[in-house]
Amino acid sequence: xxxxxxxxxxxxxxxxxxxxxxxxxxxxxxxxxxxxxxxxxxxxxxxxxxxxxxxxxxxxxxxxxxxxxxxxxxxxxxxxxxxxxxxxxxxxxxxxxxxxxxxxxxxxxxxxxxxxxxxxxxxxxxxxxxxxxxxxxxxxxxxxxxxxxxxxxxxxxxxxxxxxxxxxxxxxxxxxxxxxxxxxxxxxxxxxxxxxxxxxxxxxxxxxxxxxxxxxxxxxxxxxxxxxxxxxxxxxxxxxxxxxxxxxxxxxxxxxxxxxxxxxxxxxxxxxxxxxxxxxxxxxxxxxxxxxxxxxxxxxxxxxxxxxxxxxxxxxxxxxxxxxxxxxxxxxxxxxxxxxxxxxxxxxxxxxxxxxxxxxxxxxxxxxxxxxxxxxxxxxxxxxxxxxxxxxxxxxxxxxxxxxxxxxxxxxxxxxxxxxxxxxxxxxxxxxxxxxxxxxxxxxxxxxxxxxxxxxxxxxxxxxxxxxxxxxxxxxxxxxxxxxx
Amino acid sequence: xxxxxxxxxxxxxxxxxxxxxxxxxxxxxxxxxxxxxxxxxxxxxxxxxxxxxxxxxxxxxxxxxxxxxxxxxxxxxxxxxxxxxxxxxxxxxxxxxxxxxxxxxxxxxxxxxxxxxxxxxxxxxxxxxxxxxxxxxxxxxxxxxxxxxxxxxxxxxxxxxxxxxxxxxxxxxxxxxxxxxxxxxxxxxxxxxxxxxxxxxxxxxxxxxxxxxxxxxxxxxxxxxxxxxxxxx
Numbered sequence: 001x002x003x004x005x006x007x008x009x010x011x012x013x014x015x016x017x018x019x020x021x022x023x024x025x026x027x028x029x030x031x032x033x034x035x036x037x038x039x040x041x042x043x044x045x046x047x048x049x050x051x052x053x054x055x056x057x058x059x060x061x062x063x064x065x066x067x068x069x070x071x072x073x074x075x076x077x078x079x080x081x082x083x084x085x086x087x088x089x090x091x092x093x094x095x096x097x098x099x100x101x102x103x104x105x106x107x108x109x110x111x112x113x114x115x116x117x118x119x120x121x122x123x124x125x126x127x128x129x130x131x132x133x134x135x136x137x138x139x140x141x142x143x144x145x146x147x148x149x150x151x152x153x154x155x156x157x158x159x160x161x162x163x164x165x166x167x168x169x170x171x172x173x174x175x176x177x178x179x180x181x182x183x184x185x186x187x188x189x190x191x192x193x194x195x196x197x198x199x200x201x202x203x204x205x206x207x208x209x210x211x212x213x214x215x216x217x218x219x220x221x222x223x224x225x226x227x228x229x230x231x232x233x234x235x236x237x238x239x240x241x242x243x244x245x246x247x248x249x250x251x252x253x254x255x256x257x258x259x260x261x262x263x264x265x266x267x268x269x270x271x272x273x274x275x276x277x278x279x280x281x282x283x284x285x286x287x288x289x290x291x292x293x294x295x296x297x298x299x300x301x302x303x304x305x306x307x308x309x310x311x312x313x314x315x316x317x318x319x320x321x322x323x324x325x326x327x328x329x330x331x332x333x334x335x336x337x338x339x340x341x342x343x344x345x346x347x348x349x350x351x352x353x354x355x356x357x358x359x360x361x362x363x364x365x366x367x368x369x370x371x372x373x374x375x376x377x378x379x380x381x382x383x384x385x386x387x388x389x390x391x392x393x394x395x396x397x398x399x400x401x402x403x404x405x406x407x408x409x410x411x412x413x414x415x416x417x418x419x420x421x422x423x424x425x426x427x428x429x430x431x432x433x434x435x436x437x438x439x440x441x442x443x444x445x446x447x448x449x450x451x452x453x454x455x456x457x458x459x460x461x462x463x464x465x466x467x468x469x470x471x472x473x474x475x476x477x478x479x480x481x482x483x484x485x
Numbered sequence: 486x487x488x489x490x491x492x493x494x495x496x497x498x499x500x501x502x503x504x505x506x507x508x509x510x511x512x513x514x515x516x517x518x519x520x521x522x523x524x525x526x527x528x529x530x531x532x533x534x535x536x537x538x539x540x541x542x543x544x545x546x547x548x549x550x551x552x553x554x555x556x557x558x559x560x561x562x563x564x565x566x567x568x569x570x571x572x573x574x575x576x577x578x579x580x581x582x583x584x585x586x587x588x589x590x591x592x593x594x595x596x597x598x599x600x601x602x603x604x605x606x607x608x609x610x611x612x613x614x615x616x617x618x619x620x621x622x623x624x625x626x627x628x629x630x631x632x633x634x635x636x637x638x639x640x641x642x643x644x645x646x647x648x649x650x651x652x653x654x655x656x657x658x659x660x661x662x663x664x665x666x667x668x669x670x671x672x673x674x675x676x677x678x679x680x681x682x683x684x685x686x687x688x689x690x691x692x693x694x695x696x697x698x699x700x701x702x703x704x705x706x707x708x709x710x711x712x713x714x715x716x717x718x
Contacts, residue, residue: 035622192519196700272543278515297534299593303593323576325664325680325709326680326681326684327684327706328684328688328706328709329502330697330698330699331698331699331706331708332706332708333698333699334697334698334699334700334701334705334706335705335706335708337699337700342595351699353699359681359684363709364575364708364709365575365708365709366708367708368708424679476681477679
């Protein structure tokens with residue numbers, strides 16, 4: 001429940017409050033005497049005593065036991081002096097009069113005590129409730145904290161709200177005795193036996209020091225904070241270990257891949273160049289052309305690998321945030337095909353693009369690269385058999401682009417794994433020439449755009465079909481009617 | 486290519502000796518006169534003292550930022566500049582083009598590609614200065630002076646903006662025109678970020694020309710960079 005925290009009531013009564021209590025007691029007794037004198041005209045002596053009783057009860061609920069008792073005695077004296085015959089003396093002559101005043105005193109004292117205790121209990125209950133709520137709020141807030149800085153921030157605001165105290169928290173201090181100095185109250189943060197740091201609390205000037213209940217609450221809060229600190233530290237350590245492990249894995253896979261993928265074409269280039277240089281006149285023109293062609297094509301292959309490595313590090317570092325712009329699907333396909341024709345002049349590609357496709361809102365160069373990687377992959381697997389590009393609108397208003405080849409296809413078990421960066425790297429380009437990282441990179445680029453690429457078979461069951469999907473673009477801004485401008 | 490009369494002079498500014506070496510051989514073989522410079526400083530001096538018909542400028546020079554050198558050069562020279570970039574993102578290419586480069590080639594590049602780009606730049610230089618260029622490949626005929634466009638002999642009705650776009654591309658035939666440049670010249674400096682204007686306009690123009698973005702005959706998109714009018718030679 002969301003009860004606004006009540007303003008702090010005085011738990012230990014300072015001198016001023018105590019004095020106010022006594023003033024209230026005297027004032028209450030005096031007022032009761034006046035009211036009783038007035039009421040006496042219509043009421044009997046017994047009823048007059050009830051007026052005094054009421055005064056004692058009211059004072060008791062407003063103050064503490066001490067003033068309540070004082071009020072009870074004052075009322076007893078006033079009742080005796082002003083109303084019990086003989087009047088204006090403290091002397092009581094009739095025996096039933098003695099009984100009346102003594103009984104009144106006893107009743108007033110007991111009622112006063114009960115009333116003031118009730119009030120105190122209520123106050124204590126409210127305080128406990130407030131503490132429990134503060135602790136609950138703290139626990140809930142700490143539950144969502146993921147790092148040490150947020151734990152510290154949450155702790156500070158909890159102490160400010162719940163205890164009206166400034167908090168200072170250090171996690172690099174090991175041992176602090178729970179002592180107070182310069183107005184600061186130091187307490188250690190521990191989880192079990194493990195010291196985690198230190199917490200110091202200070203009330204703003206003018207506020208009284210912490211009482212026992214508040215100290216108890218502060219300790220409970222410190223325990224919760226220590227647990228949260230321990231949890232975030234463990235999870236950070238775990239995460240670091242995992243990242244280190246993954247980085248290590250990536251690094252060794254990368255090194256293996258680099259040394260193999262880069263050296264193979266390099267070996268061919270050096271070999272061909274060396275042959276040209278040393279064999280001289282013994283070579284026919286055809287031989288010479290072959291060797292030159294090796295130098296050129298292997299150089300291009302090397303360039304392709306380096307491109308892939310660069311793209312991969314771009315994605316692997318995560319945080320690839322596309323710089324989006326509007327571009328037509330047809331324009332992207334045109335650009336990717338122009339590149340494909342330069343790299344593989346022999347490739348045959350047919351395209352079919354649905355009319356009225358909405359423009360894409362993507363980083364054009366990245367999606368073009370992804371599409372190129374799929375086309376390049378298709379050429380490598382399917383060779384000279386025609387490749388088909390098919391771009392359509394999806395049911396949810398997005399776009400899908402299929403790249404279909406007539407190659408050997410991808411077995412069901414492999415369909416997810418062809419996009420696995422580790423697997424591709426570990427395999428390098430053994431297996432098939434240059435299967436490489438292209439598909440994993442395409443997936444990384446598409447996922448950075450909220451899209452994806454998946455592998456499957458063509459409808460007739462032959463070859464491979466790689467499908468790019470992109471989510472619907474936001475509404476395209478409207479261009480002005482151009483001839484009006 | 487002007488071979489017999491006076492060979493065109495090409496200034497190569499690149500710090501890589503092997504690149505300078507093979508460019509020198511390849512360009513000489515094509516009949517160009519070649520001058521070489523290792524640094525931006527030396528390159529700019531050579532250009533100022535001896536002049537050149539076209540400059541090939543590497544953006545990664547040891548003595549100063551290539552873009553910076555390019556801006557400097559543009560303050561006093563209108564010589565066509567072809568920049569060489571290592572494959573970074575498109576933004577570097579756009580920045581180079583906007584700083585005054587006429588075209589770019591990405592390293593590593595094929596000599597054929599480089600020579601084709603050079604020919605385009607030199608041809609642009611050789612067209613007589615004042616006469617607005619004219620484009621005619623037998624199908625499409627664009628007469629900028631008369632503001633007429635015909636496709637296979639039939640006159641096309643283009644809107645003002647469509648014609649302005651086509652004229653701008655034709656004037657830079659073979660060269661890439663960046664998105665910011667298109668926006669600036671067609672809509673003015675306040676519309677620098679409204680890139681979708683270009684997309685919509687070029688789609689309309691392609692439709693009227695019967696061009697296909699997926700297999701462009703005339704207007705090709707370079708994703709993230711801009712548009713290129715293909716001279717079909």
